[in-house]
Amino acid sequence: MRAGIKKGAEDINMIVEILSTGDELRSGSLIDSNSAYIAQKLEEIGLEIVRHSCVGDSEENISKILLEIGERADIAVVTGGLGPTIDDLSAAAAARAANVSVEYNALAMQSLEAFFNNRNYPMGPSSKKQAMLPSGSKCLMNPVGTAPGFLIKIGKCDFYFLPGVPFEMRRMLEEQVKPRILKKMGNKETCLVKTISTFGLTESATGEKIEETNDMFPEIRVGLRAKFPEIQVKLYGRGRHEETLRQNMAVIEKYVREKLGRKIFSLDGEPMEAVVGHLLRQKGAGLSLAESCTGGLIANRLTEISGSSDYFLFSGVTYSNTAKVKVLGVSESTLEKYGAVHEKIAAQMAVGAQKIAGATYGLSTTGIAGPGGGTREKPVGTVCIGLATPEKVITGKYHFPFGLRWMNKSVFAMKALDLLRRELLKI
């Protein structure tokens, strides 16, 4: 597996590790997404994670691994085990590993009291346990939850203990951890990250097209990140002279834009549905969908964006031919003659959707997501897309090589939205 087209910066020599704790993670009941998030965020400020670990809710196992990490690493971020129940053992385990006791921490108590007062909740006795931190540790305030975090040195390593609740962890990582790490890194370096989102090429084809970015500037690393079905090009810049760094980032960005052209749909990491949403809002245009093979996925994506009701009017998920005819006005004879997966049907669906909702644009999909239903002429992975604009109707027929139903639905939806994006931008 490749993380990108260039390996991590060689000038970094701090050893950084991530530890997640909790029986739900250890037993596989819950997938650990925190560790990946932390790794990404620390990579953005120029650090490279060496190892992730996960242990369950056991004071002995947690303190043991803290000692191991304390011998190896300079910085570690630990998540979980800061709650009020008897299963929450991180403070006790850290104290044991640091060979100190836990003690009442006034700042932690303030953090807890502020939380409960602001919400007019009474504070229960079990919450007071959360104000007990290892002696000599520094309290890390939690502005959005009850569990204060803490910073403690064990061995040669600074351990940042954060809650396991993702939105609390994310906020504290940003406000409490990153500034302290940047200070420890002891330099006035600027870190810049740029995400360029693309659709339409494979990961390796994308990498080949921009291979030269590897050697452009030593302070900028270029990596690829596959987020099916999109491929993100990530620029990680780190340097002492902010102005120069910004200029050099702009040079690479310009180069990548030239090489990848209209395959690029976003320069700030936004998903396709948000990009299309902005464009529709700018034009004051409304969108109506007719989805067969995507089964509501495009509508579901568009409506993940709060405020999408400003431009998203309707989707007719017409799985049956009857619904295609009755709701969208597709012609029965065309259906009979060509079958449902055909550009002519896609065109009629798009026009029908446009009309029914009085929308500026009508967008349609009809295809075979699999695993069943494929034929020699129309194998699994075939999709016909229709786009009705105020002036014309565009159609296209595509074939994707994926075997799994969810992958096909996903790439069909992306392709349809990308056609609309290109039409809105006239590119």
Next chain:
Amino acid sequence: MRAGIKKGAEDINMIVEILSTGDELRSGSLIDSNSAYIAQKLEEIGLEIVRHSCVGDSEENISKILLEIGERADIAVVTGGLGPTIDDLSAAAAARAANVSVEYNALAMQSLEAFFNNRNYPMGPSSKKQAMLPSGSKCLMNPVGTAPGFLIKIGKCDFYFLPGVPFEMRRMLEEQVKPRILKKMGNKETCLVKTISTFGLTESATGEKIEETNDMFPEIRVGLRAKFPEIQVKLYGRGRHEETLRQNMAVIEKYVREKLGRKIFSLDGEPMEAVVGHLLRQKGAGLSLAESCTGGLIANRLTEISGSSDYFLFSGVTYSNTAKVKVLGVSESTLEKYGAVHEKIAAQMAVGAQKIAGATYGLSTTGIAGPGGGTREKPVGTVCIGLATPEKVITGKYHFPFGLRWMNKSVFAMKALDLLRRELLKI
């Protein structure tokens, strides 16, 4: 954090670890879902994972952690690094840790040749690297991909090396790893797992209702798994007498069914959309949807099931009021008088959807997913659901306490499908 209502079986003393490798995981570009899957599957046969680790594509770092695990554990499952590229270093790292060389493995070559021959692909020279395994290791055949796995002893630990591609890993875990581990466990014990899926209670309320299952039979452990918005009750049985174990599992299952009643929607781990699909197919009934606040999510879920076109006819995702009126025939005056989020509107939407597609059942949602759009009377989390059957129209108004848009959409969709399920079962 709690893994369930009872901690792991005490009679197991084998130490089991999981190691994932790859720069994409280490850097956080990809979330590691393999480790959670493996932990769950091994827990099902009575093993408890002690630790997960993750390191990048570095021969040195992989071999180092293999040596550490070799000192601590009895069994370890390792994923990733078995591909044909220079980044794939697992065989080399294992050989280094075991202090042997890599050598050509005839069985691995057979596995590769079979793969390429079956698909009429030519085998490239880089693929031949995949037939080089550590001397003294045992090849684990990969029936669905190019990368053969292997089993090797390092220190006191049996290491099972599997590919990182999820469907290859899963197949090999089942066919190559689990039988060998069960044999090593050296007993004729039977392992049984039962998943009972529920919806409608919180995790803690579910746990309280079935607390007594804790002490019913020592060979059966009962755990809870939250898979938002459903809560699964899992029974893990392990015993020497299969017949007795089955009988005892049935006793607990009966007890859980009595306690949780119609909150239970599946006894074999199937998702709600599959359960509803079976019921509709059994009845020869067709379903049509009218989705406002769920924005196509219900249709998207239903159409994740291959063959759903047999019973799923149509969804009108009517985000705009115009679409509600024009497509579904909702009354403009009712809309004006009560607003879109109202049981009367839900009823009209359900009837409209039922009519338009000539469906047996019409199901509708209208509500406020947030984060914006809430009022004092209709706060974020409010949803009205309508269900039109051949005989009558049922409606309900509910409020859920979730702040996030995706959680609200998800729980609204589940509630609507659950109402339909109960109607189909008359419970």
